[in-house]
Amino acid sequence: GAVVSQHPSWVICKSGTSVKIECRSLDFQATTMFWYRQFPKQSLMLMATSNEGSKATYEQGVEKDKFLINHASLTLSTLTVTSAHPEDSSFYICSANGHYGNQPQHFGDGTRLSIL
Amino acid sequence: AQRVTQPEKLLSVFKGAPVELKCNYSYSGSPELFWYVQYSRQRLQLLLRHISRESIKGFTADLNKGETSFHLKKPFAQEEDSAMYYCALPGQNFVFGPGTRLSVLP
Numbered sequence: 001g002a003v004v005s006q007h008p009s010w011v012i013c014k015s016g017t018s019v020k021i022e023c024r025s026l027d028f029q030a031t032t033m034f035w036y037r038q039f040p041k042q043s044l045m046l047m048a049t050s051n052e053g054s055k056a057t058y059e060q061g062v063e064k065d066k067f068l069i070n071h072a073s074l075t076l077s078t079l080t081v082t083s084a085h086p087e088d089s090s091f092y093i094c095s096a097n098g099h100y101g102n103q104p105q106h107f108g109d110g111t112r113l114s115i116l
Numbered sequence: 117a118q119r120v121t122q123p124e125k126l127l128s129v130f131k132g133a134p135v136e137l138k139c140n141y142s143y144s145g146s147p148e149l150f151w152y153v154q155y156s157r158q159r160l161q162l163l164l165r166h167i168s169r170e171s172i173k174g175f176t177a178d179l180n181k182g183e184t185s186f187h188l189k190k191p192f193a194q195e196e197d198s199a200m201y202y203c204a205l206p207g208q209n210f211v212f213g214p215g216t217r218l219s220v221l222p
Contacts, residue, residue: 034210043202043214044160093160095210104150105210107160 003027004096006108014116015086021079021111023094029074030096034105035067038091050077084115118143120205120213128219129193137188137216139177139203147205149186151177152212154200163188163201173197193220 003026011019023033031052036044048069049057056069066088068080077096081088091112095105119142129135141147151163164172166179166186177188186203198220203213 044212046210046212095160104162104165105152105204105206106162109159 004030004094004106004108006094006111008111009109010112010114012114012116013084016083019081019084019113021081021092021094021113023077023079023096023108025075025096025106028096030077031074033071033077033094033096035069035077035079036093036095038093038110040091044093047079081113084113086115089113089115118205118211120203120211122201122203122213122216124216125214126217126219128221130221131195132192135190135193135197135218135220137201137203137218139186139188139213141184141186141203141205143184143205147179149177149179150204150206151175151186151188152202152204154202156199160202193218195220195222 005024005026007022013019033050035047037047038044046059047062047067048059050069050071052071052074058064066082068082071077091110093107093110095107097105121140123138148167150165152160153163154160163175164170164177166177175188175190177186179186198218200215200217202215205211
């Protein structure tokens with residue numbers, strides 16, 4: 001089945017640094033990837049939709065200058081948390097599907113980001 | 117606007133008892149819905165989708181357009197079914213419900 005790889009799985013860094021999270025589709029081309037944030041014991045919150053070759057679409061309330069998304073190829077999307085602060089600590093999950101329309105999402109394992 | 121609700125945050129049942137996890141949606145158009153499951157310390161994975169009409173791990177879900185519901189059911193719960201369950205509605209964006217934590221007690 002389709003596999004989505006997310007890296008790193010856990011990162012701890014100092015406040016003020018920028019952190020890049022990669023999301024790769026390993027055996028399929030992903031025209032669209034999604035980035036979610038999950039707080040403890042809460043549901044997934046969609047942050048942005050990443051489309052290959054074009055600008056990402058951000059959900060209301062998500063700062064696009066804070067969470068930079070790049071989808072430069074059909075198999076890779078990156079999320080960069082710029083100048084991270086403790087309130088950015090969370091679990092970030094990416095997902096991908098290969099087709100437009102109502103196709104199931106394939107999820108990465110997630111990245112736990114801890115900002116000290 | 118797309119919206120998915122799951123009224124129960126936590127559902128506890130005993131092993132062997134029937135279980136129903138509720139999901140209601142609002143969507144203008146013909147929806148296709150999914151159920152995702154997240155076992156402890158594992159990634160989110162697709163459990164079933166209404167269009168396939170299949171039963172996975174004994175779970176079934178029927179789309180009721182009149183009630184705008186897509187409840188997940190299993191006649192006899194097992195301890196290994198304990199997990200977080202999310203109902204999801206694709207469309208322009210992929211919208212997840214808040215999730216229901218199912219706890220199957222021995």
